[in-house]
Amino acid sequence: MKIDNSLPLEYSTGQNQINILGFWIFIGAEIMLFGTLFAAYFTLVDRTGNGPTGADIFEIAPLLIETFVLLTSSFTIGLAIHAMRLGKQKAMMTFFGITLLLGLVFLSVEIFEFNHFYHVGAGLQTSAFTAILLTTLGTHGAHVTFGLFWGLSIVLQVRKRGLTPETANKSFIFSLYWHFLDVVWIFIFSFIYLKGLM
Amino acid sequence: MDYFDRFAVPHPSPAIYVSMVAIGLTVIAIIAGLTYFKKWGYLWREWLTTVDHKRIGIMYLISALLMLFRGGADAIMMRAQLAVPENTLLDAQHYNEIFTTHGIVMIIFMAMPFIMAFMNFVVPLQIGARDVAFPRLNALSFWLFFMGAMLLNISFVVGGSPDAGWTSYFPLAGNEFSESVGTNYYMLALQIAGLGTLMTGINFITTILKMRAPGMTLMKMPMFTWSALVTNAIIVFAFPVLTVALLMGTMDRLFATNFFTTANGGMDMLWANFFWVWGHPEVYILILPAFGIYSEIISTFSRRNLYGYKSMVGSMVIISLLSFLVWTHHFFTMGQGALTNSIFSITTMAIAVPTGVKIFNWLFTLWKGKIVITTPMLYSLLFIPIFTIGGVTGVMLGMSAADYQYHNTMFLVAHFHMVIIPGVVFAMLAALHYYWPKMFGFKLNEKIGKVGAWVISMSTLLAFMPMFFSGLDGQARRMYTYSESTGFGFLNMLSFIGAIGFAIGFCLIVYNIYYSTRYASRDISSDPWDARSLEWATHSPVPEYNFAITPQVNSAEAFWDAKKHGHELFTGEYEKIHMPNNSGVPFIMGCIFFAWGFSFIFGMWIPVIISTIGIFACMALRSFEKDHGRYISVNEIKKTETSRGA
Numbered sequence: 025m026k027i028d029n030s031l032p033l034e035y036s037t038g039q040n041q042i043n044i045l046g047f048w049i050f051i052g053a054e055i056m057l058f059g060t061l062f063a064a065y066f067t068l069v070d071r072t073g074n075g076p077t078g079a080d081i082f083e084i085a086p087l088l089i090e091t092f093v094l095l096t097s098s099f100t101i102g103l104a105i106h107a108m109r110l111g112k113q114k115a116m117m118t119f120f121g122i123t124l125l126l127g128l129v130f131l132s133v134e135i136f137e138f139n140h141f142y143h144v145g146a147g148l149q150t151s152a153f154t155a156i157l158l159t160t161l162g163t164h165g166a167h168v169t170f171g172l173f174w175g176l177s178i179v180l181q182v183r184k185r186g187l188t189p190e191t192a193n194k195s196f197i198f199s200l201y202w203h204f205l206d207v208v209w210i211f212i213f214s215f216i217y218l219k220g221l222m
Numbered sequence: 223m224d225y226f227d228r229f230a231v232p233h234p235s236p237a238i239y240v241s242m243v244a245i246g247l248t249v250i251a252i253i254a255g256l257t258y259f260k261k262w263g264y265l266w267r268e269w270l271t272t273v274d275h276k277r278i279g280i281m282y283l284i285s286a287l288l289m290l291f292r293g294g295a296d297a298i299m300m301r302a303q304l305a306v307p308e309n310t311l312l313d314a315q316h317y318n319e320i321f322t323t324h325g326i327v328m329i330i331f332m333a334m335p336f337i338m339a340f341m342n343f344v345v346p347l348q349i350g351a352r353d354v355a356f357p358r359l360n361a362l363s364f365w366l367f368f369m370g371a372m373l374l375n376i377s378f379v380v381g382g383s384p385d386a387g388w389t390s391y392f393p394l395a396g397n398e399f400s401e402s403v404g405t406n407y408y409m410l411a412l413q414i415a416g417l418g419t420l421m422t423g424i425n426f427i428t429t430i431l432k433m434r435a436p437g438m439t440l441m442k443m444p445m446f447t448w449s450a451l452v453t454n455a456i457i458v459f460a461f462p463v464l465t466v467a468l469l470m471g472t473m474d475r476l477f478a479t480n481f482f483t484t485a486n487g488g489m490d491m492l493w494a495n496f497f498w499v500w501g502h503p504e505v506y507i508l509i510l511p512a513f514g515i516y517s518e519i520i521s522t523f524s525r526r527n528l529y530g531y532k533s534m535v536g537s538m539v540i541i542s543l544l545s546f547l548v549w550t551h552h553f554f555t556m557g558q559g560a561l562t563n564s565i566f567s568i569t570t571m572a573i574a575v576p577t578g579v580k581i582f583n584w585l586f587t588l589w590k591g592k593i594v595i596t597t598p599m600l601y602s603l604l605f606i607p608i609f610t611i612g613g614v615t616g617v618m619l620g621m622s623a624a625d626y627q628y629h630n631t632m633f634l635v636a637h638f639h640m641v642i643i644p645g646v647v648f649a650m651l652a653a654l655h656y657y658w659p660k661m662f663g664f665k666l667n668e669k670i671g672k673v674g675a676w677v678i679s680m681s682t683l684l685a686f687m688p689m690f691f692s693g694l695d696g697q698a699r700r701m702y703t704y705s706e707s708t709g710f711g712f713l714n715m716l717s718f719i720g721a722i723g724f725a726i727g728f729c730l731i732v733y734n735i736y737y738s739t740r741y742a743s744r745d746i747s748s749d750p751w752d753a754r755s756l757e758w759a760t761h762s763p764v765p766e767y768n769f770a771i772t773p774q775v776n777s778a779e780a781f782w783d784a785k786k787h788g789h790e791l792f793t794g795e796y797e798k799i800h801m802p803n804n805s806g807v808p809f810i811m812g813c814i815f816f817a818w819g820f821s822f823i824f825g826m827w828i829p830v831i832i833s834t835i836g837i838f839a840c841m842a843l844r845s846f847e848k849d850h851g852r853y854i855s856v857n858e859i860k861k862t863e864t865s866r867g868a
Contacts, residue, residue, distance in 0.1 A: 038432075041432065042355045042356075042428055042432050042433070045428050045431060045432055046355060046356060046424055046425070046428040049423075049424045049427050049428060049458060050424050052458055052459070053420055053423070053424065053458045053459070053461070053462050054462070056458070056459050056460075056462035056463060057462035057465060057466060059462075060462060060463045060465075060466040060467075060496065060499075061466055064466065064470070064481070064492065064496075067489065067492055068481070068487065068489060068492070071487030071488070071489060072487055073480070073485070073486035073487035074486065075486070075487075148473075148477060148479055149477070149478050149479055149480065149486075150480075150486065151480055151486045151487040152480045152481060152483075152486060152487035152488045152489060153487055155470075155473070155479040155480055155481055156481065159469070159470070159473070159479075173838070173842075174845075177842060177845050177846065178845075180846075181845070181846065194845075
């Protein structure tokens with residue numbers, strides 16, 4: 025394994041560079057995945073059948089908490105990568121931990137929100153609108169859940185093995201994933217919630 | 223016993239019971255054979271755990287040939303049923319199941335793995351790489367495809383076969399009209415195989431962008447590698463659409479949601495749109511690598527460089543973009559209105575332009591070339607006229623006003639078989655003959671090969687030309703019988719004879735493999751066709767590390783330059799080579815995915831949860847594992863190279 029010290033740790037080997045490019049292409053596929061879900065959402069948004077519309081069920085308080093928490097977590101994962109580049113493992117771990125914690129808060133609020141939807145009569149089977157709403161939100165939520173476990177396993181590995189080209193590479197790729205989930209949330213916030221509340 | 227009732231076949235027939243027994247006996251025979259010859263260890267060490275792109279390619283190839291026979295058997299049954307009017311060989315339900323699985327098997331589980339086989343085997347060699355970017359992911363891709371294929375193939379003996387057409391349009395594919403678990407099989411098997419294909423897409427784009435030999439700029443890549451790059455880009459952008467569509471379809475069927483139903487706001491046409499937003503690019507995923515193969519073969523056997531390299535690349539890129547803009551032409555008759563239909567008519571016909579450019583480039587490559595007619599070349603030469611018939615009828619179908627006459631008739635069936643068979647199947651058979659010596663170290667018999675090529679191409683014409691006429695006369699596709707007064711009998715009998723011809727042609731290919739394995743000379747050079755690109759610069763069969771020394775590239779035909787113009791391909795000393803370790807995890811993960819899919823299909827939620835945990839456990843295992851691969855020492859390389867006569 026040739027290590028090029030002129031590059032940041034996460035880019036320092038050939039395999040590392042390949043991993044990062046591969047992950048960007050994966051994000052390309054993810055954009056298509058969420059793009060398709062949004063296309064389906066826009067098609068089905070007014071097809072509410074006998075069920076409620078978005079304006080009937082959306083609540084502003086959990087939405088603001090979710091948005092605030094997730095956007096902050098995107099900032100803290102950025103700080104974690106910055107600390108990693110400075111070689112400060114302890115600071116990096118702290119920011120990583122905060123990120124995952126914020127992710128957990130987001131997820132809890134989302135579960136609470138789903139529960140609320142269910143209780144106001146917007147279940148998965150109610151109408152085409154509720155089905156696509158819950159599927160789109162659920163797909164994002166499933167990504168966050170997966171990210172929590174993934175991030176946790178990276179934290180454990182960095183703690184055990186220190187900052188090596190390999191762990192740095194994994195951490196960096198995780199940060200790309202986490203930022204991406206944030207971008208998707210911005211679209212969900214704007215085009216599902218805000219548009220629905222208007 | 224009620225619990226097991228769900229696994230019963232809803233529409234049993236003697237043929238299905240015979241198949242059950244045959245499958246059972248085959249499984250027993252395979253297990254007994256492996257045990258008797260003590261091959262379990264060999265199978266596990268050399269194949270099931272391999273991450274070598276060449277072996278994975280060969281496994282794709284074997285799967286594709288197996289599936290070709292499954293899909294072929296379906297085709298023969300269909301043609302036999304339609305050979306005479308009012309035939310009672312198959313009933314309506316059985317016929318529905320057969321045309322459905324014929325379509326799925328041939329496209330997803332025959333044509334796709336055939337292409338993957340050559341992409342896996344050839345692309346890393348053509349770019350001078352040791353393996354793909356993510357070898358273990360590549361193994362996982364294969365096992366996901368394979369398990370998806372197995373899942374679909376057991377459907378007709380466990381629980382019932384899918385029967386709503388390979389397009390599975392809703393509401394027909396919904397619970398109301400498709401009560402059996404057949405369509406669940408469709409949703410889950412395609413989902414699992416599709417995930418594998420998506421990973422292949424990511425893997426090969428990264429490989430081609432990052433792992434080319436020094437000196438090989440993008441515009442110096444061999445044409446097959448270019449076609450693989452464009453194809454994989456289409457895969458990465460098209461397959462997620464299928465993923466979402468299948469997810470929604472699965473939820474409609476198993477969780478009673480209302481995406482595609484006709485009640486509570488559901489929209490059945492949304493499925494048709496999503497299916498074809500994936501489905502039309504899928505057609506180009508099949509055809510572009512085939513075009514790449516033809517480019518390699520035609521230039522090799524014309525002894526000329528490929529005419530119009532840049533326009534070849536440009537037309538592939540244009541085709542890939544247009545492929546996403548034509549999906550509505552699959553349902554012109556379903557009421558989008560004149561403006562939408564006109565726009566999609568124009569984009570559809572526009573695809574004929576870059577495709578025509580490619581056809582003319584091949585003709586100009588042949589022009590004044592020293593043409594050598596070998597089996598691969600014969601397939602390529604037969605491809606051009608037959609494919610053009612299919613292509614031109616495609617332009618006819620693309621005219622939305624005229625499509626009201628052609629839609630859902632045998633004319634359409636004739637069209638897409640006349641493009642897919644000469645386009646994809648001929649290309650894959652050509653590639654089979656062309657790359658066989660590189661894969662196994664001996665050539666397939668040329669005489670049997672050429673007879674096979676003639677039999678298959680003439681059968682194509684015999685089987686599908688009559689359908690153009692019966693289709694224009696109004697014979698609808700997917701009808702299991704017709705009355706004598708329609709007068710379709712004679713044309714359908716011709717098609718049936720063509721189908722028998724196909725069967726004979728494919729038997730010839732199998733016989734050729736058997737014959738050549740026994741009798742062909744092993745004493746051939748590593749470059750038996752006098753070819754032009756890097757894959758012929760290493761030994762046959764290829765050593766595990768592909769190239770002892772990484773080749774230096776100066777043009778799109780580096781190997782030809784090395785042979786004829788004194789270009790130095792291999793400079794420098796042997797160095798130790800880094801290779802990835804084998805792993806059983808992809809295979810095990812594939813098996814868990816099979817269990818996951820199977821229990822999902824039958825709504826058995828506890829096994830679903832257990833296997834989901836199993837899948838994530840495999841991923842966690844991979845994450846925590848320390849696997850830095852291994853090194854092949856200089857001594858070992860020297861020994862291998864000397865034994866191969868370097």
